[in-house]
Amino acid sequence: MAKRTRIIEGMWDCSSCGTKGILARHKKCPHCNNPRELTGQESEFDFGDTDAATGKSLREGVTDEKALELANAGADWFCAYCGASNRGDQEICKNCRAERGTDAKALQEEADPGLPPEQPAPAAPKKRGALFKVGMVLGGLLVFCCGSSIVYGIWSSMTHETTGQVVSTDWKRTVYQERFTPVTLEGWADELHAQSSRMPVNGAGEVAGVQNIRGCVPRQRTTRKVADGTERVCSTKHRKTACGTEEKCHTRNKGNGFKEEVCEDVTKYCDESYEDCRNETHYRDEPVYAPKCTYDSYQWKEVTHREASGGDGEPPRWPDLSVSPEDRLRREEKYTLHIAYDGGKKNTTFEPKTEQEYLGWKKGQQVSLTVSNGGEVKQIVPR
Ligand SMILES: [Zn+2]
Numbered sequence: 191m192a193k194r195t196r197i198i199e200g201m202w203d204c205s206s207c208g209t210k211g212i213l214a215r216h217k218k219c220p221h222c223n224n225p226r227e228l229t230g231q232e233s234e235f236d237f238g239d240t241d242a243a244t245g246k247s248l249r250e251g252v253t254d255e256k257a258l259e260l261a262n263a264g265a266d267w268f269c270a271y272c273g274a275s276n277r278g279d280q281e282i283c284k285n286c287r288a289e290r291g292t293d294a295k296a297l298q299e300e301a302d303p304g305l306p307p308e309q310p311a312p313a314a315p316k317k318r319g320a321l322f323k324v325g326m327v328l329g330g331l332l333v334f335c336c337g338s339s340i341v342y343g344i345w346s347s348m349t350h351e352t353t354g355q356v357v358s359t360d361w362k363r364t365v366y367q368e369r370f371t372p373v374t375l376e377g378w379a380d381e382l383h384a385q386s387s388r389m390p391v392n393g394a395g396e397v398a399g400v401q402n403i404r405g406c407v408p409r410q411r412t413t414r415k416v417a418d419g420t421e422r423v424c425s426t427k428h429r430k431t432a433c434g435t436e437e438k439c440h441t442r443n444k445g446n447g448f449k450e451e452v453c454e455d456v457t458k459y460c461d462e463s464y465e466d467c468r469n470e471t472h473y474r475d476e477p478v479y480a481p482k483c484t485y486d487s488y489q490w491k492e493v494t495h496r497e498a499s500g501g502d503g504e505p506p507r508w509p510d511l512s513v514s515p516e517d518r519l520r521r522e523e524k525y526t527l528h529i530a531y532d533g534g535k536k537n538t539t540f541e542p543k544t545e546q547e548y549l550g551w552k553k554g555q556q557v558s559l560t561v562s563n564g565g566e567v568k569q570i571v572p573r
């Protein structure tokens with residue numbers, strides 16, 4: 191974009207006669223002929239106010255040749271003998287004819303920095319910083335909580351050894367008499383395959399069968415998701431967009447009562463809100479039907495059962511139950527040790543799997559236990 195350059199002329203005040211607002215092009219006071227000197231305020235020029243938004247000088251630029259030539263003559267220097275200010279391109283003091291020495295004070299001409307680069311388009315909104323912080327806090331909590339529970343988990347699974355005693359032992363045995371009995375069942379039509387039943391011989395070799403499939407009626411078997419219309423969901427969001435240009439200016443003090451001002455138009459960014467919309471599909475559960483049928487089959491059903499139980503040295507035995515040839519017997523056995531440990535303060539039970547294992551334990555026997563810090567008994571062995 192095009193740059194617009196202006197030369198702004200400063201003003202100074204005479205400290206000898208009090209004349210104010212003397213144009214910079216005058217190195218001597220037009221009223222009392224006092225040269226501008228490197229003392230107090232005379233070395234400073236007043237360039238007037240600038241516009242806060244653009245940085246543009248509120249003063250008119252100078253265009254006459256004499257002023258422009260002075261502006262480009264370099265920074266002023268002050269005579270080491272008489273103190274008068276002189277043009278940067280003069281080697282002899284205009285006031286006292288002394289030569290410009292190396293010890294002469296001079297004003298500085300500012301280097302041209304060029305215009306600052308155009309303001310880049312602002313990136314993601316500030317919100318992200320806040321979210322990030324929330325994330326950090328949640329993450330921290332997560333680490334803390336999970337850390338604690340992991341530590342607790344490790345601690346409670348650690349074990350220690352203790353001693354105890356078998357307080358009592360008991361056993362319970364049950365014999366079930368079961369008969370292959372006709373039943374009416376229901377099943378899904380596509381899962382039923384007709385098959386003849388066969389009765390058991392000496393309680394074995396039976397086939398339940400699927401016979402007389404009938405009365406098939408639709409029943410709900412499962413559900414499936416079906417689209418049930420869509421909804422338009424919108425939210426208001428913000429973004430930065432280019433919205434024309436704005437003028438930006440910067441100035442460079444030439445050290446001689448003039449300053450150079452360069453203005454250009456840069457892209458301006460505005461906050462724009464817009465609606466972010468998408469279609470959301472809603473789903474509902476729809477029942478799925480299938481034919482369900484009634485059929486005849488057989489199942490083992492309990493006719494009767496007998497129990498026997500005992501403990502503390504009494505040997506396990508099976509209850510008496512005679513069985514007819516078409517029936518079968520099913521046996522269940524359960525063995526339990528009651529153990530006190532930690533000086534009798536705590537109790538636990540242990541269930542041997544077989545009669546042989548059960549008979550290996552005796553009432554009053556000393557045992558060693560492996561117990562987790564969480565209180566779970568991990569192992570029991572004779573001592
Ligand atoms: Zn004066």
Ligand SMILES: [Zn+2]
Binds near residue numbers: 285
């Ligand atoms: Zn001089």
